[in-house]
Amino acid sequence: MAKAYERIADDLRSSIRAGQLKPGDRLPAETKLVERYGKTLPTVREALRLLRDEGLIDKQHGRGNFVRRPRTKVLRTNARHQWEKDRAREPERERQQTGATEHDTGLQVNDLVFYAVYRDVEAKGELAEAFGLPEGTTLVERSYRTRYAAESAPFNLVTSYLPRDLVAENPDLLDETREPWPGGTQNQLFTVGIELDRIEERVTARPPTPEEAEELELPAGTAVLLLRKTSYDTEGRVVEISDVTLPGDRTEVLFTTPLERW
Amino acid sequence: MAKAYERIADDLRSSIRAGQLKPGDRLPAETKLVERYGKTLPTVREALRLLRDEGLIDKQHGRGNFVRRPRTKVLRTNARHQWEKDRAREPERERQQTGATEHDTGLQVNDLVFYAVYRDVEAKGELAEAFGLPEGTTLVERSYRTRYAAESAPFNLVTSYLPRDLVAENPDLLDETREPWPGGTQNQLFTVGIELDRIEERVTARPPTPEEAEELELPAGTAVLLLRKTSYDTEGRVVEISDVTLPGDRTEVLFTTPLERW
DNA sequence: GAGTGGTCTAGACCACTGT
DNA sequence: CAGTGGTCTAGACCACTCC
Numbered sequence: 001m002a003k004a005y006e007r008i009a010d011d012l013r014s015s016i017r018a019g020q021l022k023p024g025d026r027l028p029a030e031t032k033l034v035e036r037y038g039k040t041l042p043t044v045r046e047a048l049r050l051l052r053d054e055g056l057i058d059k060q061h062g063r064g065n066f067v068r069r070p071r072t073k074v075l076r077t078n079a080r081h082q083w084e085k086d087r088a089r090e091p092e093r094e095r096q097q098t099g100a101t102e103h104d105t106g107l108q109v110n111d112l113v114f115y116a117v118y119r120d121v122e123a124k125g126e127l128a129e130a131f132g133l134p135e136g137t138t139l140v141e142r143s144y145r146t147r148y149a150a151e152s153a154p155f156n157l158v159t160s161y162l163p164r165d166l167v168a169e170n171p172d173l174l175d176e177t178r179e180p181w182p183g184g185t186q187n188q189l190f191t192v193g194i195e196l197d198r199i200e201e202r203v204t205a206r207p208p209t210p211e212e213a214e215e216l217e218l219p220a221g222t223a224v225l226l227l228r229k230t231s232y233d234t235e236g237r238v239v240e241i242s243d244v245t246l247p248g249d250r251t252e253v254l255f256t257t258p259l260e261r262w
Numbered sequence: 263m264a265k266a267y268e269r270i271a272d273d274l275r276s277s278i279r280a281g282q283l284k285p286g287d288r289l290p291a292e293t294k295l296v297e298r299y300g301k302t303l304p305t306v307r308e309a310l311r312l313l314r315d316e317g318l319i320d321k322q323h324g325r326g327n328f329v330r331r332p333r334t335k336v337l338r339t340n341a342r343h344q345w346e347k348d349r350a351r352e353p354e355r356e357r358q359q360t361g362a363t364e365h366d367t368g369l370q371v372n373d374l375v376f377y378a379v380y381r382d383v384e385a386k387g388e389l390a391e392a393f394g395l396p397e398g399t400t401l402v403e404r405s406y407r408t409r410y411a412a413e414s415a416p417f418n419l420v421t422s423y424l425p426r427d428l429v430a431e432n433p434d435l436l437d438e439t440r441e442p443w444p445g446g447t448q449n450q451l452f453t454v455g456i457e458l459d460r461i462e463e464r465v466t467a468r469p470p471t472p473e474e475a476e477e478l479e480l481p482a483g484t485a486v487l488l489l490r491k492t493s494y495d496t497e498g499r500v501v502e503i504s505d506v507t508l509p510g511d512r513t514e515v516l517f518t519t520p521l522e523r524w
Numbered sequence: 525g526a527g528t529g530g531t532c533t534a535g536a537c538c539a540c541t542g543t
Numbered sequence: 544c545a546g547t548g549g550t551c552t553a554g555a556c557c558a559c560t561c562c
Contacts, residue, residue: 204515259460323560
């Protein structure tokens with residue numbers, strides 16, 4: 001015998017999948033569902049919680065339960081890396097026009113609000129290992145937030161690390177007030193003589209922490225994509241690592257792998 | 263004033279993050295937590311549900327609540343595509359040795375259990391569009407499940423589509439009993455004269471559907487990675503599309519982007 | 525059988541939304 | 544103010560685990 005709250009959830013889920021309840025539609029009030037299914041309120045609410053956790057409905061206090069609308073996607077491609085590399089040696093006037101984020105989103109610089117904080121940290125454990133540096137090495141930790149001017153939530157959370165010694169010869173690279181830097185990280189590295197050879201990106205997914213859900217304004221029933229970007233220079237050194245947290249319900253990461261011809 | 267169940271969840275979450283409760287540790291019984299926090303059982307259970315949905319704890323009926331251990335990762339790289347292409351023209355004896363999954367996991371062919379089902383479907387809506395084919399075009403839909411011999415859950419769910427006309431000249435390609443095919447899809451396409459030029463992979467994340475959670479044996483508080491792989495041949499045609507569902511808590515997708523030298 | 529979590533009932537009171 | 548969802552209490556009974 002199926003559990004009562006599962007029966008109710010299954011029934012409502014079918015209605016949504018079959019399109020009898022369309023995105024944006026309000027579900028019957030919880031008290032109506034109590035009548036319809038002959039169960040008590042907590043049981044009905046348990047069913048609705050399942051659907052919310054699956055990302056199928058939004059609960060709105062005082063208004064009702066609504067079938068969720070899919071969010072429009074932001075595409076992030078790996079073509080951005082070559083594009084940024086090509087830009088890195090151009091004159092500042094060129095570099096100021098547009099950045100990698102604009103390249104991805106198709107937006108203008110003025111549509112975006114940008115915010116950066118730098119601080120020094122010591123490389124520890126997993127991070128020291130990823131850099132191939134001894135524990136305790138000083139890193140510059142740079143936190144970035146970028147959002148649409150018209151929205152309140154940033155569309156990603158970025159924490160980037162650079163070995164301090166590698167970039168210290170250009171003091172501007174230690175100064176957060178120089179952000180947003182025209183030409184991005186690859187131009188910053190170019191100013192201290194570093195050329196990138198390749199970029200590795202590792203992607204996983206998990207539910208958001210409460211802090212992430214808060215900052216990205218994620219509704220319940222969404223996941224985050226975690227992307228760790230590791231940049232190697234032409235001497236094989238790891239010169240930068242970025243951890244990027246992306247809302248799973250609005251982000252699509254696109255990677256193109258070219259193949260050698262026969 | 264913070265809500266009671268959030269206070270309890272915050273308190274337990276802090277203990278877990280600070281390491282006072284380590285992975286594998288059992289939390290105090292729910293009745294003990296009722297005493298400790300001076301709240302009723304449903305309130306305590308609400309707090310524990312939050313932690314479960316965040317993937318921090320596992321609830322085990324009759325045993326207790328336990329701090330979750332991280333699962334070991336399966337790595338899927340984009341180097342597999344060039345690797346598979348190189349293999350595609352080799353003699354069958356070579357191709358039989360090992361496949362792309364073994365290449366990713368480092369396992370032997372005998373460690374894996376493989377299962378495939380083929381059927382014909384009509385391209386509709388989004389799928390027809392992705393192929394650039396008219397709606398109603400016949401596709402071969404191929405469903406794959408691969409799992410470790412020692413485990414019961416597959417480590418991914420794959421649905422692959424091929425335009426039927428493109429591959430029908432080799433009847434073996436319509437025969438599911440020929441799977442697992444030595445050399446994989448790229449060799450299958452090679453037998454009908456198709457060479458791949460590039461592969462695009464789009465990645466998103468979301469909570470699992472109940473069906474996915476069931477088949478992949480996902481505990482609550484995990485997410486799935488969705489990967490859509492689109493293969494283009496040397497004439498620019500889309501010749502294959504695969505939708506892959508991967509458990510977010512055990513899969514890491516690694517993409518390497520090489521950059522042109524200055 | 526003792527201990528633990530899972531399901532469900534019945535109902536009180538609070539908080540938010542829209543008229 | 545009416546309608547809706549959010550929080551919390553109090554307690555019954557069931558199901559699973561382990562000794």
